[in-house]
Amino acid sequence: MGGYLVRRLGASVLTALIASMAVFLIVRAVPGDVVAQMLGQTSDPSAAASLRGFFGLDQPVWLQYAHWIGAVLRGDLGVSWTGGQPVAPAVGAAFLVTLEIGLLTLALATIVGVPLGVLSGIYEGRWPDNLIQVFNLLGLAAPVFWTGLMLLVAVSALSGWSPPLMYVSPAESLSDNLAMLALPILSLALLQAAAYSQFVRQNVVAALNEDYVRTARAKGVPVRILFFTHILKNILIPLITFMGLVLVQILGGVVIVESLFAIPGLGRLLITAIETRDYPMLQGALLVVVVTAMVVNFVVDLAYSVIDPRVRLT
Template structure:
């Protein structure tokens, strides 16, 4: 187990190195001067040169990259062109909002997808199965921003039950946080639930056709016992991968939803950084997202060994 973790950590470090290189090269190819854009109407030649020198943009590209890489290893991701604040502080300040939205949306998705997917798989071909398949197809086909707009019009505009946008920290006001997170989490959660429902249904159907399930049924076990004890555990293994991918995507920031609901998370930060050409902030946000993806993948690999004793982690 220890060797496996060390090997994966090394692979993750190499992957992060590749991410920094790719992002740096892409930003180098983007036309325009980010410092000039950041100054706007406050442009002054002396200030302009001072900011370029401070950001290291007057150095060759190779020197810029290795300088950034060396500073990143110490936790220094540079400073924002727009605000002058450390990028590390900016990114970490946005992380709690993204975490709260991601885990709330995933929880809603799991609460919807698991019962629907299992029932649909167990009762394949029934009216319930057809209804679940229609729901999952609807959730996958309809754009999430449209569902968000409809949710705002209905629950904020017509009914007045929920605020249309904004964010309140969970630690400051739990009730206010819940009121603000419901709409964006439900919008993202419905799309995620539709994807998970389809995979859970397919996985349950595949396990139901296995010999050991038919043997359990032939022994006279009740259907509920067969599903809970023999079907669900084995059906969970491929579903875990899909759940992990969805969670990593949510942690990466759902840009459209965060912009639509004025949610101050990583997605909104990335959008603002692209608009302002704030390259240090953009690099920091992408690096954090890549790290979250790799962390989730590592946890999933470890979870596989717990779900299936046949899988060895070495």
């Protein structure tokens, strides 16, 4: 087990280093820069050159990266070029908001999607399966931004209620916090619940078609007993892996819903940083997203190895 963890940690560190290079280069590939944003395209060349020197943009890219990654390794993500505030606290506060949305969405999608997938698989080809398949099709086909808009319009039109305009942390008021996040979470959870349902259905159908399960069913063993004794074990490992993928997808989809519902999370911070070409803020936010995805994958691999010891031997 120890050797497996060391190998996975080593691979994660190497991946993080490569990802930091990719983040740094992608940020600088965005057309325009902060100097053009501040001074305009027709600015005085000497003023532009002076400002580029102030931000360090006149240095070679490799040297800019070396300075940035060195500071990151010391826990310093830099200072925002447009706001003047330290990047780390701003990214940390936004990340907590995004993480709350992601975890609540994952919980809701799991609670709804897994039972639907199990029911659909057990009743394959019959009316419960057909009804759930319609839900899956609609959930997977509808874009997140469209679902969010439709929910917002429908709730406002039918009940006259609309979510609060100002974000409130759960520490200040849990009810106001959940009221603002309810529609964003629901719009994200519908898509992921449909994905869960479809994934679990496929695994349940495959497990039910195994020879030993078909033999047990032929002997009269109830499906509910087979599910808890055999089928659940077969779908547990791929389900854990799928949960990790779903969480990463949710964190990606949060960018859209945070902008739609004016939530001060990591997605909204990213969009603002892109618009203003705030490189330190953009690099810090992207790095946190990448590292979070890597941590999720590492935890999934760890859980996988605990459930199935054969993974540690490969």
